[in-house]
Amino acid sequence: MGGKKLMKEVRLFFSSSNQFAYGLKIGRKINAIKARLASIERKANTFGFMVRDRPLDTSFMTKKRQQTHSFVPKDKIIGRDDDKAALLKLVLEFESEENVYIIPIVGFGGLGKTALAQFVYNDEMVKNHFELMMWVCVSDVFDVKLIVENIIESATGQAPDQNLKMEQLQKQLREKIGGKKYLLVLDDIWNEERENWVSLKELLIDGAKGSRIIVTTRSFKVAKITGKCQPHVLKGLSDYDAWSLFKEIAFEQRYADSTDSAFVEIGQQILKRCGGVPLVIRTIASTLSYKETEKDWRSFKDNELAKISQNEGNILPTLKLSYDHLPAYLKRCFAYCRLYPKDYEIDVQTLVQFWVAQGFVKQSNETRSLQETGFGYFKELVERSFFQEVIKERHLNMTCKMHDLMHDLAEFVAGKESGIVDSNSSASEVDEKCRHMSINDDSLIPLFKGKKLRTLLLFANEGYQDKRDEIWHFIISNYRCLRVLKLYNFEFTTIPLSIHKLKHLRYLDLSRNNLMILPKSICKIQNLKVLKLDQCRWLKELPKKIEKLVNLTHLTCSECKSLTHMPRGIGKLTSLEELSMFVVDRDGSHDGADLSELSGLNNLRGQLRIKNLRFVKNAKEKFKTPILKGKQHLESLVLEWNGDNDDDDNKLLEDLQPHPNLKKLHIHEWGGDAKFPSWLSLITNLVDINIWGPNKFKYLPSVAQLPCLQNLTIRDCSELEYMDDNSSKGSQ
Missing domain, CATH: 3.80.10 (Leucine-rich repeat, LRR (right-handed beta-alpha superhelix))
Structure with missing residues (x-):
């Protein structure tokens, strides 16, 4: 090992790191990929497939979102009287410096943003207050020309000539709204490009003082770029209102059942699963309205309810619409959150470190670290309502939670790539191609035989602690591709010298264990970015030669009192x-x-x-x-x-x-x-x-x-x- 340069070169040539042999191996793989791509191109030409000129992330979504309209029966809105009153004040009473005042309504899919806008739009006071009222469903494609055409059609009742240029259309629009006090609802906006919005807004500012534009969106970022007004954030229904809506639909055909204590008890248990989301309540209650007996309701609660949010019905596709509109880099980050149990309080810094370790975060600016860029990703997901209950706590920590329905969505889009293992049966169901896995019992680790695992999180330790060495040996022998390894509160006292074989490891959490010393071999894991040793109260020293961990960005050893x-x-x-x-x-x-x-x-x-x-x-x-x-x-x-x-x-x-x-x-x-x-x-x-x-x-x-x-x-x-x-x- 300590030989001269020539000896080292000979040793390298006969080792597995031989660059010549590696080049030959990779060359064959690249040629195979090129041949496959060429075959795909020939097939595409055979079938006459067209090259898209729109972003892949949104091009197929138009057919999924039905065009909304302005009418909704008054008796179909339950539990939104306070929201309506707050909006009416902004629409009718608030005095703005601007002639045209923009009011955003924000909330995730299914909460009833469109229904609330319809509720306000159809109010008699609102109708009498404005000279002109218009409703346009924008949805996924923010095409200014198309939006202008739809506004003109809503204002005049007649679609403009399709052959008109933008210059002619904008004149028609400004002639129609110029000097008039108008109300315009732009429903379901996704565009987050400020320039696109400004180009539309410039055509709408000629209205008389007191004009209003109501914008409904799932994104706080959209709300921020569209107007200066604090957005009206729509939340789930109260328990009382949720039950009123559920009861109205579920007992629609059988009024007698609405007073039957058995049906009421089961119904209220089912309702807890709905999270106060009107769309979910309506869908589940509609399903139950066709079930005749108490036994059917109980069976639904115990068997079907856990799966209903994964059916291609009315729930997930609506929420998935938000996911489909995410940029590719955010899709991966969101799907990764499937590894957390439901209602888990997520530490944001740790989540971002996971994303960085998996390579999901790309350097966009040399002055910003990967951690800062990843936190920017998190803020984008918050703005789009994918996370809730974001709290900044002491010591600069930040936590958040995911709505149960969002967790279902993460599970749905992650598919077989991620899994939570909490029993022998769930371990047997995990696909061998699974890449990311969290486990609540260390005894279940050996049940998974997949060789490509990149994430292993242990959220609790209830397994057989007397076999810690066997668990370590199994992990190191089988999971050589690991990027993230979290073994919190595992209660082991030593780490095997062979840990350096996990050469791809970027995140290692050994917190709250009984370690006294770390092996020097840990310094050979040169890809390691995060090493957490918090609350290892017996740990006396960190390994020498720690300077070899040249990529290390986070080293935490809080409450290591023996250090x-x-x-x-x-x-x-x-x-x-x-x-x-x-x-x-x-x-x-x-x-x-x-x-x-x-x-x-x-x-x-x-x-x-x-x-x-x-x-x-x-x-x-x-x-x-x-x-x-x-x-x-x-x-x-x-x-x-x-x-x-x-x-x-x-x-x-x-x-x-x-x-x-x-x-x-x-x-x-x-x-x-x-x-x-x-x-x-x-x-x-x-x-x-x-x-x-x-x-x-x-x-x-x-x-x-x-x-x-x-x-x-x-x-x-x-x-x-x-x-x-x-x-x-x-x-x-």
Whole structure:
């Protein structure tokens, strides 16, 4: 292994990495693919297939969305009185600076956006308020010329000449609406290109003051580009209204059953599955209206209900319409979410890391990291109503959930490529070609024999823990293509040296295990981007030679309370975007990384916690370059001295000046004297300051120069006398 150059070349030639042999092998595969493509082209020519001139993602959707119209019987709308009242205020009473005011209605498929717009459109007060009323169903293709033709037809009752040019059409439109107070409903808009919208809007602004345009859409992004008005977000029906709608349809032919306690009980259990979505309620209730007996209803609840959202009926195709309109890169990301159990609280950062590990996220801008680009993907899906309950929590984390129906859609579109295994039977049903799998019982892992698995997530651990080594051996032997491996709370104490054979691994989560040490071989997995070791409370050290993990972007070891130091060379991991904790070596006996190694990690984001700062020696002479000042992306900084005071503490804290972009600063048990660091007033974006003792603070400098500050927490600072209101004293 340690031979000269010629010996290495000979060894490489006879190894499996021989580039000449690899080239021959791949060359044959490429030729086979080219031959297949040529065959497809010949067949296409034989049948006279035409080349499309429209995007593949949307070209086939026109036939799936029926044209909507403005009329709906009043008694068909249930539970939307409050929504109607809110919209009527915007339509009739709100005084806008603009002549034409645009009101977006947003919600996912099946909630009743069109029905609500019809409800408002047909109100007598609305009819009497406007001189001209028009309704146009836009749907998938945002063709300005076609939309203008449809608006003219709605306004005049007669379709314009098909041979007219755009110039002639726009004149007709402006003549028709110019100076008139009009109401226009543009139903079901998908276009997210601002330029396309602006080109249409410019033709509609000649209406008289008080004119309104109501836009219905599934996308918050569409709502944002169409108007300045806060969109009216449509939600599911209340329990009372949902039951009213269900009862009206399910018991339509049999009024007596509506008071039968058995039918009511089963019906309410079924209703819980509908999520308050009118379309779902109508579809299921309609199905039940044809079932005569209590036994039929119970059988439906226990057997068919779990499958109804996967039938090609009225539910999934409506929601799938949203999916069909996604760009290809978002389709893969959404389908991947099928791996989460229903109602699971999804950590957004982790989800994006999964997407990056699978290669779903492509670098669009050199200044943006893959993680930032992936988060942009997530925001796009939120804007299109694919996620709900998005919450930003403490420590900069963000979580979200998927509606049950959206989860059904993800399962439907993922097909056999992804699967959740929670029993022996479901394990046997997983296709061998499955690429992504989540399991809630580690004993089920050996039941899946597929060799192409790219994701293995373990969401719970209820299996046979006495066979951990066997499980590891099985994973490493069979799942060599893994990109993502999550073995959270597995309770193992060691990792086999052979883990380096998972050479494609990009994401590895070993959090909350009883590890004391990691094998050096883990540093051979050079594709690894994310290594999570949180809550491994017995872990004493990270592997040496960690600098070999040149692609590592996230290294987390929060609450690893036994960690004694950081490995020397960690400062060479310049791609790191997250380092949750840096532990200063207590006595230097471990040959650990010096604090100065942090100076080169200027891509760090999120939160950084530095522990054992009291063990930094010779701080007065040591730091020639700024340690934290260049970390412009860092949002939260926690500095912990953890113990006795030291003469160097004043100088050290001064040297730990962060970048002005910092938002949260926590200082724990600093042993300095009354002089607080002079840089505090320069960190003008601070939102949160947390100071914990014991310490020797006599006073705090003024915070009047910190305009963003919202929280100031001071705890166990027994020598603190006052807060200085004169910033000049802070330098005394």
